[in-house]
Amino acid sequence: MTKLSDTQAIILSAAAQREDRIALPLPESLRGGAAAKVVGAMLAKNFLQEVDADMRNGEPVWRETGDGNGVTLVATNAGLAAIGIEPEDANAAPAGATDAPTEEPAPDTPTEPKASPKARTPREGTKQATLIAMLRAPDGATIEEIMAATGWQSHTVRGAMAGALKKKLGLEVTSEKVENRGRVYSLPRD
Secondary structure: OOOOOHHHHHHHHHHHOOOOOEOOOOOOOOOHHHHHHHHHHHHHOOOEEEEEOOHHHOOOOOEEOOOOOEEEEEEOHHHHHHOOOOHHHOOOOOOOOOOOOOOOOOOOOOOOOOOOOOOOOOOOOOHHHHHHHHHHOOOOEOHHHHHHHHOOOHHHHHHHHHHHHHHHOOOOOEEEEEOOOEEEEEOOOO
């Protein structure tokens, strides 16, 4: 699988969940030059493609062309493959996207649900692997216990659970208040 930044993975995952594969809107935290840099890199790698936006139907616009038309961003088959979705499992891209499958399913053929990004396995011996192991323990782990084991600060622990585990790896982190222990976080065991 291609190495992606967290932002690129979020953009492609959001596009994969949309029937038309449109990658807009971008994450709110991504603005201005940073947005242009990330999108430019994704266009260069053929993860995204610029196609004419149907502004009459309210399609979001990435940029306007000089003639008053708009361009939107669509995830390509290569972009979906980069997040672990095989092109034949993904819905067809809208008209104008050149790498879209050419065959449409027959009207009476039930469509398969969209595949979710395949969970990646963290390397052994990393702090992320330590975090996952602690959360999969029968008693789970508190923020303080994870801080002691990893050397991270509390905001880093929370960020790793929300970003790396939930968003990037698709893991379901749960929490509950435990008497004499505080809030305990856990993952379902394999």
